[in-house]
Amino acid sequence: MIMEVIGKSVIRKEAQDKVTGRAQYTHDYHTSKKLSGRVVLSPYSHARIISIDTTDARKVPGVRAIITGEHLPLTGESMRDRPPLATGKVRYHGEAVAIVVADTPDQGDLAANLIQIQYELLPVVHTPTQAFQQNSPLIHERLGEYDREKDVYPVPGTNIAHHVKIRKGNLEKGWAESSVTVEGDYSFSPSDHAAMETRSSTAEITPDGTIKIITSSQAPFMVKQLIASYFNEDIGKIVVDTPLVGGAYGGKASVQLEILAYLSSRAVKGLPVEIFNQREQDIMMSPSHIGLDAKIKIGADQSGVIKAMELQFFWDGGAYSDKAIDLTRAGAVDCTGPYKVDNVWCDSYCMYTNHTYASPFRGFSHSELSFAVERTFDLLAKKLNLDSLELRERNAIHPGHTTPTRVLLNQSNVGNLQECISKLRTLIRWEEGPVKEINERLVRVKGVSCSWKTSTIDSNAPSGVILTFNRDGSLNLMTGVVEIGTGAKTVLAQLLAEKLKMDVDKIYVRMNVDTQTTPEHWKTVASRGIYMAGRALLEAADDVIAQLKQMASIVLRAPIEDLEVAHMRVFIRDDPRKGVDFKDICYGYQYPNGNSIGGQIIGKGNFILRHLSHLDPETGEGKPGPEWTVAAYGVEVEFDRRDFTYRLIKAASVIDIGIVLNEKAALGQVMGAMSMGLSFAGRETFYYDELGRVLNPQLRTYRPIRYGENPEYLVDFVYTPDLQAPYGARGVGEHGLLGMPAALGNALSIAANVSLHHLPLTPELIWKTKVGKV
Amino acid sequence: MKLHTIHLNVNDEEQKVTVRSGDTLLYTIREQLGLTGAKPGCLNGDCGACTIQVDGWPMKSCLMMAVEAEGKQITTIEGLNNTPIQEAFVHHFAFQCGYCTPGFIMNGHSLIQKKPDADDSTIKEWLESNICRCTSYIEIEKAIKFALGKNKPSS
Numbered sequence: 070m071i072m073e074v075i076g077k078s079v080i081r082k083e084a085q086d087k088v089t090g091r092a093q094y095t096h097d098y099h100t101s102k103k104l105s106g107r108v109v110l111s112p113y114s115h116a117r118i119i120s121i122d123t124t125d126a127r128k129v130p131g132v133r134a135i136i137t138g139e140h141l142p143l144t145g146e147s148m149r150d151r152p153p154l155a156t157g158k159v160r161y162h163g164e165a166v167a168i169v170v171a172d173t174p175d176q177g178d179l180a181a182n183l184i185q186i187q188y189e190l191l192p193v194v195h196t197p198t199q200a201f202q203q204n205s206p207l208i209h210e211r212l213g214e215y216d217r218e219k220d221v222y223p224v225p226g227t228n229i230a231h232h233v234k235i236r237k238g239n240l241e242k243g244w245a246e247s248s249v250t251v252e253g254d255y256s257f258s259p260s261d262h263a264a265m266e267t268r269s270s271t272a273e274i275t276p277d278g279t280i281k282i283i284t285s286s287q288a289p290f291m292v293k294q295l296i297a298s299y300f301n302e303d304i305g306k307i308v309v310d311t312p313l314v315g316g317a318y319g320g321k322a323s324v325q326l327e328i329l330a331y332l333s334s335r336a337v338k339g340l341p342v343e344i345f346n347q348r349e350q351d352i353m354m355s356p357s358h359i360g361l362d363a364k365i366k367i368g369a370d371q372s373g374v375i376k377a378m379e380l381q382f383f384w385d386g387g388a389y390s391d392k393a394i395d396l397t398r399a400g401a402v403d404c405t406g407p408y409k410v411d412n413v414w415c416d417s418y419c420m421y422t423n424h425t426y427a428s429p430f431r432g433f434s435h436s437e438l439s440f441a442v443e444r445t446f447d448l449l450a451k452k453l454n455l456d457s458l459e460l461r462e463r464n465a466i467h468p469g470h471t472t473p474t475r476v477l478l479n480q481s482n483v484g485n486l487q488e489c490i491s492k493l494r495t496l497i498r499w500e501e502g503p504v505k506e507i508n509e510r511l512v513r514v515k516g517v518s519c520s521w522k523t524s525t526i527d528s529n530a531p532s533g534v535i536l537t538f539n540r541d542g543s544l545n546l547m548t549g550v551v552e553i554g555t556g557a558k559t560v561l562a563q564l565l566a567e568k569l570k571m572d573v574d575k576i577y578v579r580m581n582v583d584t585q586t587t588p589e590h591w592k593t594v595a596s597r598g599i600y601m602a603g604r605a606l607l608e609a610a611d612d613v614i615a616q617l618k619q620m621a622s623i624v625l626r627a628p629i630e631d632l633e634v635a636h637m638r639v640f641i642r643d644d645p646r647k648g649v650d651f652k653d654i655c656y657g658y659q660y661p662n663g664n665s666i667g668g669q670i671i672g673k674g675n676f677i678l679r680h681l682s683h684l685d686p687e688t689g690e691g692k693p694g695p696e697w698t699v700a701a702y703g704v705e706v707e708f709d710r711r712d713f714t715y716r717l718i719k720a721a722s723v724i725d726i727g728i729v730l731n732e733k734a735a736l737g738q739v740m741g742a743m744s745m746g747l748s749f750a751g752r753e754t755f756y757y758d759e760l761g762r763v764l765n766p767q768l769r770t771y772r773p774i775r776y777g778e779n780p781e782y783l784v785d786f787v788y789t790p791d792l793q794a795p796y797g798a799r800g801v802g803e804h805g806l807l808g809m810p811a812a813l814g815n816a817l818s819i820a821a822n823v824s825l826h827h828l829p830l831t832p833e834l835i836w837k838t839k840v841g842k843v
Numbered sequence: 844m845k846l847h848t849i850h851l852n853v854n855d856e857e858q859k860v861t862v863r864s865g866d867t868l869l870y871t872i873r874e875q876l877g878l879t880g881a882k883p884g885c886l887n888g889d890c891g892a893c894t895i896q897v898d899g900w901p902m903k904s905c906l907m908m909a910v911e912a913e914g915k916q917i918t919t920i921e922g923l924n925n926t927p928i929q930e931a932f933v934h935h936f937a938f939q940c941g942y943c944t945p946g947f948i949m950n951g952h953s954l955i956q957k958k959p960d961a962d963d964s965t966i967k968e969w970l971e972s973n974i975c976r977c978t979s980y981i982e983i984e985k986a987i988k989f990a991l992g993k994n995k996p997s998s
């Protein structure tokens with residue numbers, strides 16, 4: 070198939086707006102007047118609230134209302150364990166305790182500072198491992214009483230919010246067949262998404278009861294659904310508007326500020342109120358990137374064939390379980406990494422701690438579990454004295470194998486890992502070996518890793534597309550996919566242009582999503598935008614084509630089967646001169662005497678994933694996602710043996726992408742994800758004091774990679790089509806990230822000649838590991 | 844609370860605004876002049892999303908008070924039109940979410956004007972004051988170098 074538009078680096082539809090400052094994000098909207106909601110944050114991570122005194126605060130001019138937590142319903146996506154504003158006690162540093170609604174932000178700040186809150190400190194739970202211990206302080210005393218979804222399994226009387234079990238094969242048999250075993254413990258603390266646009270939401274309740282919310286979100290439809298259900302509002306009265314989003318990476322898939330903005334507006338008779346996160350608040354109060362403590366044990370025979378894997382994940386879900394429950398499940402279903410393992414035993418626990426609660430983070434548990442699993446793979450390679458890529462290749466997952474939850478893989482639902490590995494070998498010049506001595510101080514080392522990922526989204530998640538025409542025959546494309554930076558809407562326009570064989574410039578995409586007039590797309594997460602909305606789009610395009618042909622067949626007096634669509638015309642296949650332009654039929658056809666037939670053509674399409682199922686609570690058996698994208702990675706560092714510092718030289722990813730839809734956009738996604746992965750792996754973490762307070766809630770102390778600190782990026786693709794996906798494309802937005810922490814960890818472990826088990830991989834960590842101080 | 848009425852020259856237009864002593868230039872140009880191209884990212888000088896030009900030099904507008912800006916030539920992203928750097932950013936896909944873009948462009952634009960011969964280390968020195976969380980910086984580097992190259996009379 071020769072394709073005209075697909076694969077080309079079509080310039081993004083919103084490009085001009087973005088380089089001229091005209092692009093509008095949530096906080097850029099100017100309504101006639103909006104009040105400002107300032108949030109009072111908890112200064113402690115675990116403390117009883119003794120009293121809240123707002124007397125002085127109320128005296129500040131401009132203050133309209135002060136809201137505290139009593140009488141509010143509990144919230145939370147899978148389990149309702151979170152008061153929108155803390156009541157009784159606070160469970161993390163930065164938790165929202167009260168909101169001041171004032172005319173201006175500075176008045177709000179002044180009043181917020183005057184609210185007097187008395188706390189009594191409670192013992193702090195610092196890590197998920199500590200949380201798991203028998204004698205650990207309890208974070209939720211009434212865990213058994215919370216409303217929850219059916220497939221959530223909290224253990225009352227403990228800090229376990231959810232437990233996922235994977236039981237596949239026979240572990241005893243696996244150990245018996247193993248001639249070597251390796252084990253490792255790994256851990257890292259929560260960190261942050263640090264999107265450049267901090268979260269913000271504005272809510273207003275108009276006199277007729279319409280609740281209007283403008284929010285920086287990946288899940289505007291979820292906002293609508295949850296607010297309706299938490300507060301018993303009519304869902305049709307809630308309209309959520311999401312303009313361009315300034316970076317999200319999973320962090321804006323949780324619903325939090327919208328609730329606070331809604332409560333604020335409700336408290337001031339529906340006037341518009343904006344809650345805008347300053348950076349510190351965004352880092353501490355809004356949900357973060359999950360942390361993990363993991364224990365991995367692998368058994369293999371002499372040739373390196375894996376016989377058994379036993380894994381324990383203790384996810385640092387933080388103070389509330391919200392999305393951490395799903396993260397715990399996602400980590401379990403792909404727990405082994407992209408390998409054939411017949412005997413698997415995995416316990417994945419969602420633990421409560423006194424940290425900021427977790428939201429999804431690009432990769433949804435996979436970069437995290439990969440770090441633990443792939444480091445252990447390198448330990449195994451070392452023990453067996455095997456080439457580490459060779460070991461991975463020997464165990465690579467194939468069609469015909471089953472996943473940990475026993476999904477049978479076929480040629481379509483899994484990519485080709487072996488080919489990824491072999492392309493990686495070339496890309497990073499593996500034949501030169503992993504180690505190159507520079508001088509007695511410097512050494513250059515390569516580390517490798519592999520990953521896979523399916524998207525564990527709700528089994529009934531919908532996506533819809535509507536197409537309308539303009540009078541000149543050009544089209545408007547409407548989808549609920551949010552433009553969070555991935556270029557998804559431009560790619561959808563490309564798919565449509567390809568299908569209708571027309572100029573992509575004649576397709577206009579609606580950038581904003583508003584939940585009243587845009588068809589629902591579940592959430593813009595999990596690299597599923599193109600897969601789901603793309604399928605819906607193709608169906609809508611077929612619908613449009615059928616309607617166009619129907620009209621044209623009357624006008625041209627020719628059977629529908631003889632008609633073809635291209636270049637904004639419908640014409641007779643074997644006599645293309647005879648045809649009719651879209652513009653003459655898309656709003657009905659008018660005969661010369663004025664009679665008209667037909668009418669406005671509106672195309673619709675929808676998509677829902679097929680055959681996804683809940684997991685069996687005892688064995689984990691079930692189908693968690695539609696397909697598995699696989700990838701192989703390499704990172705090369707230059708390490709200084711004297712002071713344990715290092716420089717990133719090269720980072721490589723080979724991803725089985727199915728097909729490239731927009732080349733530059735795809736490369737941008739992959740390299741951007743790799744950059745984020747290296748940043749997470751090498752430098753990003755929250756530092757806490759003994760009271761569990763975040764010590765670095767600023768971009769000065771929480772320091773992502775900056776310009777010039779990046780390595781050279783090498784990217785290559787493998788093209789195994791996913792037969793269910795539009796043009797065979799697999800999800801790609803996250804995959805560049807997944808293997809980076811592991812590959813960097815593997816490179817540095819070889820370079821420093823010490824086994825590294827924690828993130829971030831700072832020179833200090835390497836030194837401490839060397840001298841036995843971790 | 845003390846209020847000041849001041850004149851600001853923004854994008855070659857004279858504007859009269861009334862500000863508090865504590866209002867930053869960023870707050871004033873966004874909230875009073877409606878120029879929302881400069882973005883708040885940290886309000887602490889750490890991210891560069893709020894970068895504008897003051898008398899030809901890049902300035903983090905969250906670190907400057909509005910009252911300090913009187914009598915100075917201020918250029919925001921809205922004042923740039925069809926410059927080589929904007930074109931280069933589009934062409935090289937040097938943004939994804941676009942939130943950091945106005946800041947990078949203003950910084951890069953100033954760099955091109957002030958240091959037309961910038962080498963790698965000068966470019967790094969200037970651009971490391973801004974954060975982009977989406978891209979890998981490779982695209983931004985290409986765009987900046989492309990625009991720098993275009994600016995050179997001889998090449």
Ligand code: FES
Pocket residue numbers: 882883884885886887888889890891892893894903904905906
């Ligand atoms: S907002 Fe000014 S530097 Fe971040």
Ligand code: FES
Pocket residue numbers: 265315316554937938939940941942943944974975976977978
């Ligand atoms: S493009 Fe999103 S932060 Fe730079």
